[in-house]
Amino acid sequence: MTILENIGRLTITLMKSFAETISFAGKVLYRIFQPSTYNSATRTVLVNQIYFTSVQILPLFITASVIFGSLLIGIVFQLLKDLGLTQFIGNVLMGLIVTELSPFFTVLLITLRSGSAINAEMAVMKVNKEIKTLETFHIDVINYLLVPRIINGIISLVLLSTLFSIVLMSSGILFSRIIFGMNIDVYSNILLNSANFSDIVIALVKCACFGFFITLIPIHFGLRASHELTSIPIVVSRGMVSVFTAILIIEVLSLITKLI
Amino acid sequence: MDKGLQKFLRTNQRQAAPVSIDIPLISNQEVWLNIALIKQYHENMPRGEAEHVAINALQRLGLGDIAFKRNPDLTNEERFCAMLIRASMVRDALVVIDRPFKIIPHLKDVDYIFQALKKIEDFYSSCHIYDYEWVAEKYGALCQ
Numbered sequence: 001m002t003i004l005e006n007i008g009r010l011t012i013t014l015m016k017s018f019a020e021t022i023s024f025a026g027k028v029l030y031r032i033f034q035p036s037t038y039n040s041a042t043r044t045v046l047v048n049q050i051y052f053t054s055v056q057i058l059p060l061f062i063t064a065s066v067i068f069g070s071l072l073i074g075i076v077f078q079l080l081k082d083l084g085l086t087q088f089i090g091n092v093l094m095g096l097i098v099t100e101l102s103p104f105f106t107v108l109l110i111t112l113r114s115g116s117a118i119n120a121e122m123a124v125m126k127v128n129k130e131i132k133t134l135e136t137f138h139i140d141v142i143n144y145l146l147v148p149r150i151i152n153g154i155i156s157l158v159l160l161s162t163l164f165s166i167v168l169m170s171s172g173i174l175f176s177r178i179i180f181g182m183n184i185d186v187y188s189n190i191l192l193n194s195a196n197f198s199d200i201v202i203a204l205v206k207c208a209c210f211g212f213f214i215t216l217i218p219i220h221f222g223l224r225a226s227h228e229l230t231s232i233p234i235v236v237s238r239g240m241v242s243v244f245t246a247i248l249i250i251e252v253l254s255l256i257t258k259l260i
Numbered sequence: 261m262d263k264g265l266q267k268f269l270r271t272n273q274r275q276a277a278p279v280s281i282d283i284p285l286i287s288n289q290e291v292w293l294n295i296a297l298i299k300q301y302h303e304n305m306p307r308g309e310a311e312h313v314a315i316n317a318l319q320r321l322g323l324g325d326i327a328f329k330r331n332p333d334l335t336n337e338e339r340f341c342a343m344l345i346r347a348s349m350v351r352d353a354l355v356v357i358d359r360p361f362k363i364i365p366h367l368k369d370v371d372y373i374f375q376a377l378k379k380i381e382d383f384y385s386s387c388h389i390y391d392y393e394w395v396a397e398k399y400g401a402l403c404q
Contacts, residue, residue, distance in 0.1 A: 044293075137298060
């Protein structure tokens with residue numbers, strides 16, 4: 001009985017948390033499409049956030065993409081050659097690496113760097129009573145803090161994922177020449193013939209969803225901090241676990257969509 | 261925060277502009293951004309113009325050099341002045357200073373506060389100071 005009770009209690013807690021997050025997401029989404037949300041202050045925050053998330057990370061991101069992407073492409077091409085599956089090179093590149101791996105790699109990197117930072121930033125603001133400062137001066141917390149960060153998440157994920165795909169495909173030029181003796185025209189033709197519009201749309205929508213949730217969830221959990229310093233690590237850890245759960249759910253949903 | 265002060269803030273919602281240790285500067289933003297935020301958010305003032313207004317206001321108090329510093333790097337006096345200027349950015353501001361000696365504990369009297377208020381008096385409509393009775397002597401003739 002106790003075990004059943006515990007399972008029930010856990011399920012109720014999880015469902016409540018899920019419902020709260022979805023309802024919060026709905027509220028934020030509504031604000032994103034309200035023109036009155038935007039003013040000089042929100043634009044300043046948006047520009048700063050894009051700089052912190054997408055521009056400052058570029059050296060690390062490009063280095064990681066070149067090293068990881070090139071090695072991966074090299075191994076995949078070698079494997080395709082060994083298995084005699086050279087004709088599927090385009091499908092593997094576009095269907096697996098560009099539409100699946102790029103968003104996943106990007107979301108992991110951005111979550112580790114920016115998601116955790118946003119989570120801690122919100123919790124510290126709550127503990128320091130800075131959220132109260134905003135409320136006292138009639139500055140809407142959703143409009144000023146949340147909307148710019150979430151839009152930045154969406155823009156950054158889409159752009160960085162595209163950049164990762166470009167780096168991978170560029171590495172592909174080199175490796176297709178070394179491994180298959182293929183020239184750039186043949187390689188480009190194979191890629192273009194394998195490009196599936198619906199796959200690209202799904203990949204972009206997936207990136208946008210990742211961007212939305214990896215910023216929304218850390219903010220949501222960060223704002224749950226109490227006024228005690230000890231609540232910061234608790235909300236950060238809960239937030240990050242929830243973000244990784246959200247990433248897995250979105251990934252699974254996108255795979256199901258592709259299968260259908 | 262005192263109940264009287266809370267009531268004042270509630271009844272003068274739009275104009276009330278508090279300066280209080282309980283309403284700190286936003287620590288991950290520079291001083292000028294804290295000040296400019298009010299103009300940018302409520303009046304949609306462009307960033308460049310709001311920056312100019314904020315820095316000019318700081319220079320009036322001889323604090324132009326703190327514009328690009330953040331809250332933890334400020335002295336108590338600098339923090340008080342930054343909060344005062346931020347409050348005065350509210351349109352037709354009714355500045356309310358809540359227990360100023362909690363923000364600058366080592367002050368012997370209110371001269372420093374009055375001098376700061378005098379230098380930016382054209383920025384606000386009126387100013388009210390809330391404090392404990394037991395610090396009345398620091399206000400000198402004002403409380404007699």
